[in-house]
Amino acid sequence: MLDSLFNHYKPINTLFIDELDKYCELALEFKKKEKLDEIVNILISDYGYNIADYKDDRWMKLKNNITFSQEELIDKYSIYKNNLNxxxxxxxxxxxxxxxxxxxxxxxxxxxxxxxxxxxxxxxxxxxxxxxxxxxxxxxxxxxxxxxxxxxxxxxxxxxxxxxxxxxxxxxxxxxxxxxxxxxxxxxxxxKVVLKEETPFVYFGTYSNNKPTDTTATNNAREKIGLPRKRF
Structure with a gap:
C-alpha cells in the first residue's frame, strides 16, 4: 500500500513538504526503512534540510529508523550546500x-x-x-x-x-x-484579476475571493500546469 501511494506522486521533485511529512509518518508506521531513506535524501538534496543538526523528538525518531549514519547525513548536506549559488x-x-x-x-x-x-x-x-x-x-x-x-x-x-x-x-x-x-x-x-489588464491567459483561480467566469476553462488551465481542480 505504501509503495503504491509513494510512487503515485512521482516525479519526486514536485512533492510538497507537507506531502513528504505524510509519507514519513506512513513509512515510520510500516517500518519501511528504504522509503525513509528515500524521503531523507529528498529532504536534504532537494530541500536543504540539515537533518544531522535536528534534535527534537520527531527528527530523532526519524534518524533512529534510517540506515544513514550521522556522518553520512552531514556529508549529504555538505554536498547540497556546496552546490548552492x-x-x-x-x-x-x-x-x-x-x-x-x-x-x-x-x-x-x-x-x-x-x-x-x-x-x-x-x-x-x-x-x-x-x-x-x-x-x-x-x-x-x-x-x-x-x-x-x-x-x-x-x-x-x-x-x-x-x-x-x-x-x-x-x-x-x-x-x-x-x-x-x-x-x-x-x-x-x-x-488579469487585480490590475484588470488584458492577458492571453486563462484565469487560474488563485484568488479565493474572485470566482472565474468560466470554471471549466479555469480548471482545465489549472490541470495543465499541475494545480488541482477546484470547486468555486
Missing part, C-alpha cells in the same frame, strides 16, 4: 528586504519605482539560471534565511510586459518541476 541567494535576500522596507512606507511612487528597478534583475537571473528553487538558493530548511515566498511575492510585482517575457521560461520550469505552479499562476492572475 550563494551569490544569487544573497542577492535575492537583499532585494526582498529592500522591497519590503519600501512597501512599509505605503508610498505608491516609491513602490512602483523599486518594482521597476528590481524587475530587470529578476528577468535576467531567471533567464540565466531558471527558477531559483531550493536546489539553487535553498529556502526550505529550518531557520533558512531565504524562503520560497520571496520569489512568489516578487513575481507578483513584475509588470505585464515582464510577466509575458518570463511566462514561457517559467512554464518550462513548471513542467520540469523546478517552479511551483502556484507561483507561475499567481504571476499571471494578478494582471
Amino acid at each position: 550563494l551569490n544569487l541567494r544573497d542577492s535575492i535576500i537583499s532585494i526582498f528586504k529592500k522591497d519590503q522596507e519600501i512597501r512599509k512606507t505605503n508610498n505608491v511612487k516609491k513602490i512602483d519605482s523599486v518594482d521597476r528597478i528590481h524587475e530587470p534583475y529578476h528577468i535576467h537571473f531567471i533567464k540565466k539560471y531558471g527558477f531559483p528553487n531550493n536546489k539553487i538558493v535553498g529556502g526550505n530548511g529550518i531557520n533558512d534565511p531565504i524562503s520560497p515566498a520571496f520569489m512568489s511575492v516578487m513575481l507578483k510585482h513584475i509588470s505585464l510586459k515582464g510577466a509575458l517575457e518570463l511566462e514561457p521560461i517559467l512554464l518550462n520550469e513548471v513542467k520540469k518541476g523546478n517552479c511551483p505552479p502556484l507561483f507561475y499562476a499567481g504571476m499571471l492572475d494578478i494582471h
Whole structure:
C-alpha cells in the first residue's frame, strides 16, 4: 500500500513538504526503512534540510529508523550546500528586504519605482539560471534565511510586459518541476484579476475571493500546469 501511494506522486521533485511529512509518518508506521531513506535524501538534496543538526523528538525518531549514519547525513548536506549559488541567494535576500522596507512606507511612487528597478534583475537571473528553487538558493530548511515566498511575492510585482517575457521560461520550469505552479499562476492572475489588464491567459483561480467566469476553462488551465481542480 505504501509503495503504491509513494510512487503515485512521482516525479519526486514536485512533492510538497507537507506531502513528504505524510509519507514519513506512513513509512515510520510500516517500518519501511528504504522509503525513509528515500524521503531523507529528498529532504536534504532537494530541500536543504540539515537533518544531522535536528534534535527534537520527531527528527530523532526519524534518524533512529534510517540506515544513514550521522556522518553520512552531514556529508549529504555538505554536498547540497556546496552546490548552492550563494551569490544569487544573497542577492535575492537583499532585494526582498529592500522591497519590503519600501512597501512599509505605503508610498505608491516609491513602490512602483523599486518594482521597476528590481524587475530587470529578476528577468535576467531567471533567464540565466531558471527558477531559483531550493536546489539553487535553498529556502526550505529550518531557520533558512531565504524562503520560497520571496520569489512568489516578487513575481507578483513584475509588470505585464515582464510577466509575458518570463511566462514561457517559467512554464518550462513548471513542467520540469523546478517552479511551483502556484507561483507561475499567481504571476499571471494578478494582471488579469487585480490590475484588470488584458492577458492571453486563462484565469487560474488563485484568488479565493474572485470566482472565474468560466470554471471549466479555469480548471482545465489549472490541470495543465499541475494545480488541482477546484470547486468555486
